[in-house]
Amino acid sequence: MGRWEPDARGRLGRAALELYLDPGYEQTTVADIAARAGVTERTFFRHFADKREVLFAGSAAFQETVLDAIAAQPDGSTAFAVAAAGMDAAAAFIAGNPDPTFARRRAAVIAANASLQERELLKLATVASASATALTARGFEPEEAAIAAEAAMAAFRLAFERWIASDGGLDLRELLAEGVARFRSLA
Amino acid sequence: MGRWEPDARGRLGRAALELYLDPGYEQTTVADIAARAGVTERTFFRHFADKREVLFAGSAAFQETVLDAIAAQPDGSTAFAVAAAGMDAAAAFIAGNPDPTFARRRAAVIAANASLQERELLKLATVASASATALTARGFEPEEAAIAAEAAMAAFRLAFERWIASDGGLDLRELLAEGVARFRSLA
Numbered sequence: 001m002g003r004w005e006p007d008a009r010g011r012l013g014r015a016a017l018e019l020y021l022d023p024g025y026e027q028t029t030v031a032d033i034a035a036r037a038g039v040t041e042r043t044f045f046r047h048f049a050d051k052r053e054v055l056f057a058g059s060a061a062f063q064e065t066v067l068d069a070i071a072a073q074p075d076g077s078t079a080f081a082v083a084a085a086g087m088d089a090a091a092a093f094i095a096g097n098p099d100p101t102f103a104r105r106r107a108a109v110i111a112a113n114a115s116l117q118e119r120e121l122l123k124l125a126t127v128a129s130a131s132a133t134a135l136t137a138r139g140f141e142p143e144e145a146a147i148a149a150e151a152a153m154a155a156f157r158l159a160f161e162r163w164i165a166s167d168g169g170l171d172l173r174e175l176l177a178e179g180v181a182r183f184r185s186l187a
Numbered sequence: 188m189g190r191w192e193p194d195a196r197g198r199l200g201r202a203a204l205e206l207y208l209d210p211g212y213e214q215t216t217v218a219d220i221a222a223r224a225g226v227t228e229r230t231f232f233r234h235f236a237d238k239r240e241v242l243f244a245g246s247a248a249f250q251e252t253v254l255d256a257i258a259a260q261p262d263g264s265t266a267f268a269v270a271a272a273g274m275d276a277a278a279a280f281i282a283g284n285p286d287p288t289f290a291r292r293r294a295a296v297i298a299a300n301a302s303l304q305e306r307e308l309l310k311l312a313t314v315a316s317a318s319a320t321a322l323t324a325r326g327f328e329p330e331e332a333a334i335a336a337e338a339a340m341a342a343f344r345l346a347f348e349r350w351i352a353s354d355g356g357l358d359l360r361e362l363l364a365e366g367v368a369r370f371r372s373l374a
Contacts, residue, residue, distance in 0.1 A: 080373045118305030121312055125304075146345050147369045154337035158330075182334045183373055186267045 009047045009057075011037040016054040017102070020109040025051075025116065055106060055116065056123060063127045065093045070134045079140040083152035084180045086131050088173060090156060095172045107164045128153040155179035196234045196244075198224040203241040204289070207296040212238075212303065242293060242303065243310060250314045252280045257321045266327040270339035271367045273318055275360060277343060282359045294351045315340040342366035 015036035019028040030051055034044045048054050069089030073082045094103050110116040128149045135145035159175035202223035206215040217238055221231045235241050256276030260269045281290050297303040315336045322332035346362035 078373075114309065115305075117312075118302075118309045121308035122301065122305045125308055143345075143349075143366075144369065147342070147366060148373065150341035150345060151338060151370065151373055154341055155334070158333050158337060162330075179330075179334060182331065183338065183370075186265075186335065186338055186370055186373065 008037065008039050008043050012039065012044055012047055013054055013057060016051065017105055017109065020055070021105060025109055025113050052116065052119060055109065056119060059123050059126075062090060062093060062123075063130055065089050066127055066131055067134050070131060070138070073138075079135050079144045079148035080151060080180075080183070082135060082138065082140075083131055083145075083148040084155065084176075086134075087152045087156040087180075088176060090127075091159065091172045091176045094160075100168060104164055104168060107160075124153055124157060151183045152180070155183055195224065195226050195230050199226065199231055199234055200241055200244060203238065204292055204296065207242070208292060212296055212300050239303065239306060242296065243306060246310050246313075249277060249280060249310075250317055252276050253314055253318055254321050257318060257325070260325075266322050266331045266335035267338060267367075267370070269322060269325065269327075270318055270332075270335040271342065271363075273321075274339045274343040274367075275363060277314075278346065278359045278363045281347075287355060291351055291355060294347075311340055311344060338370045339367070342370055 012033060016028070016033045019032055019036060028051065030041055030044050033051065033054070034041045037044075048057065066086040066089060070082055070086040073085050077085075097103060110120050131152065132142070132146045132149035135148060136142050140148070156176055156179070159172060159179045162175050163170055163172040199220060203215070203220045206219055206223060215238065217228055217231050220238065220241070221228045224231075235244065253273040253276060257269055257273040260272050264272075284290060297307050318339065319329070319333045319336035322335060323329050327335070343363055343366070346359060346366045349362050350357055350359040
């Protein structure tokens with residue numbers, strides 16, 4: 001290994017995910033991840049705060065995708081339509097990952113560990129809250145914005161679960177559209 | 188202090204909440220809680236797995252309240268109406284606590300700590316999931332049940348936030364009813 005480490009971050013992320021699946025998240029240390037990626041522990045900590053955060057490295061890009069889509073919606077849409085468009089962009093972002101198995105492998109690791117599930121829920125709640133703020137900035141009332149953002153996020157979460165359960169056989173964006181339609185028919 | 192410790196569990200819970208507010212959750216040890224409650228650490232661990240779980244000791248009763256209400260709804264209601272009735276029972280359960288400041292003080296502790304927020308979200312997600320299962324058992328389709336349960340839980344969460352922000356000045360059940368009505372008008 002030379003001093004120059006091309007894509008150390010990407011290699012660390014891939015190495016971590018492999019190890020979190022086998023032998024498992026609890027059993028894996030930062031030293032193990034660094035060794036498999038062929039870098040030092042110090043390099044690991046230049047990219048990630050701890051081993052948990054490797055799994056949440058995409059959170060900022062995920063949220064940005066949602067907020068960009070919310071900002072790009074035409075005027076005259078309902079709060080829920082705008083929020084749903086934000087989550088549709090998120091679905092496209094996830095389904096468009098160059099590694100088609102990434103989301104499923106990551107979900108398997110998270111499903112096996114309560115503290116990771118909790119962290120994932122906080123991530124999604126944070127995105128829903130940021131979406132509500134973005135909707136408010138577009139002129140919707142805060143309460144309408146909050147409900148719309150939470151509904152869109154719940155539709156996304158359920159669609160994502162079904163997508164994972166289908167092993168990627170179903171289409172995430174279609175599942176989301178179905179869930180959004182179901183929310184619309186709750187009355 | 189005699190060997191017989193009346194309501195050790197209740198005293199431990201109250202002592203923990205006081206200490207989590209001042210000096211703070213991170214700063215408080217199990218030994219501190221036991222000392223303030225006038226019991227041994229061993230007694231603490233007879234009642235709670237760790238200091239975090241003191242804050243979630245009511246989770247089982249909370250979920251049972253929701254599921255009982257779901258089971259008690261008359262036939263012919265929509266999935267969302269049944270799920271919302273479950274969360275209304277939860278709101279009554281919380282608002283009916285003999286200590287009117289308990290929920291707010293607990294919420295303040297949780298709001299100050301990311302890992303507690305995560306745990307709280309997992310608790311609520313677990314209740315939503317159990318609600319969906321209970322709705323399915325009542326004959327609703329699994330996907331309709333999941334959407335209804337998530338929507339009712341989101342309405343509850345937002346109502347609870349508003350209630351806490353109002354310092355108890357608003358009525359939790361009314362806030363929930365407003366949120367449920369907003370979900371119904373999402374279309």
